[in-house]
Amino acid sequence: MNLHDVRLFLTITETSSLTQAARRLDISPMAVSRRLAALEKMLGARLLQRTTRSVSLTQEGSEFLPYARALIEAEAGAKALFSAETKGAVGLLRVTAPSGFGRRNILPLVPGLLSANPELRIDVQLTEDIVDIVGRGIDVAVRIAPLKDSSLIARKIIDNPRVVCASPAYLHQYGIPKNLNDLTTHHCLRLTNVLQWTFEAEGQSTSISVEGRFSSSNVEGVRELCVQGLGIAQLTLWDVKKELNEGSLVAIELQDVTQQNLSVWALLPTTRHLPLRVSLFIEALKRSLK
Structure with missing residues (x-):
């Protein structure tokens, strides 16, 4: 050929x-x-x-x-x-990821990858849309949501359960919800396209419709208003891990349900002749999250 x-x-x-x-x-x-x-x-x-x-x-x-x-x-x-001038990965690494996760967890990896691989170039596309990675020439798609059946190859990066959380100030003023139905009496901050929050109960998925005075198309907007004490949010662990560690947000455990277990996934168009730049990126992401 x-x-x-x-x-x-x-x-x-x-x-x-x-x-x-x-x-x-x-x-x-x-x-x-x-x-x-x-x-x-x-x-x-x-x-x-x-x-x-x-x-x-x-x-x-x-x-x-x-x-x-x-x-x-x-x-x-x-x-x-066999090139004496080349060190490490080469070529253009194309990555797509949700905007909030990408800004917090992927962009910080870029300087180190570029420094260690002088012949590497990186294009990061942050979007909430599901991108056709084959048609767009994407090397890796980082996904948080439950995966649908497809011809793509999925590699698990790390667990990423959903977390219901609020600021200490909000919980002090409005109290801590104990059960799933208690959420209907609280101010819920949600993503624009997510009309229901999902949990696990007795091994089955269960959902509840939530209402509130604020919604946002991206995680960062919901997280910011949650930290400011405007309501309760359901996000994933890696969206709020920093705030939970700092204490600006508190995780809420409901008595009659448990959190839905999600994961961070790397989706690949194929594993045939997987370029070194892709392997290096995936390993760097795994190390940073662990």
């Missing part, structure tokens, strides 16, 4: 345009079309749908995409292995 043609395929998927790919590679659009056709002929499958304005991946193209990236990464890794 011609790796130059594989690299050309990746460039087309990044630009969504044969013309833009030709400009980036400094070759003619006709040469791009000819080399893409040669790659498709060799594979025996059509990888891209072409129109006059844009290109898009076929089903076969989507399936080939992670293998194409792995081939190019393997080539770069092989070259780096």
Whole structure:
């Protein structure tokens, strides 16, 4: 397989345009079309749908995409292995994570990773949206929510149970809820799209609808108002671990339910030819959380 043609395929998927790919590679659009056709002929499958304005991946193209990236990464890794100038991981590490968790637990890792790996580049995308990591070329997606079935590879980083918490000042003024139904009499601070809080009871999942005067689309907003004493929140342990250790928030244990056990997960598009930069990032995250 011609790796130059594989690299050309990746460039087309990044630009969504044969013309833009030709400009980036400094070759003619006709040469791009000819080399893409040669790659498709060799594979025996059509990888891209072409129109006059844009290109898009076929089903076969989507399936080939992670293998194409792995081939190019393997080539770069092989070259780096025997290069006197190269130390550590190389290439571009693309990571996506929830914004609150990412700012607190992933961004602090970046300086150390860059310092230890001079040929490494890092792109961190912080978003609450579920990102198509294969289509977007993401190396690692850090997820907190319960995982849905998918073709992605999941690696557990650490336990991350849900925690109901409030500030000492709030609990002093309004009292400590003892049972699940007591939450209906309290000011609950919630994430905008989370209308119910989930717990475990006798091995089964159970939920309760919560109401309050404040909601936010991100964890940081809920956590900040909780620390200020405006209500009770349900977040995950690693969202509030710092505040629990400092005492600015207090964990609340309800008598008739237990917290839902979640985890921090690293989702990977594939484990074939896993680049060194991905392994180093996952291990660095594990160490920082432990």
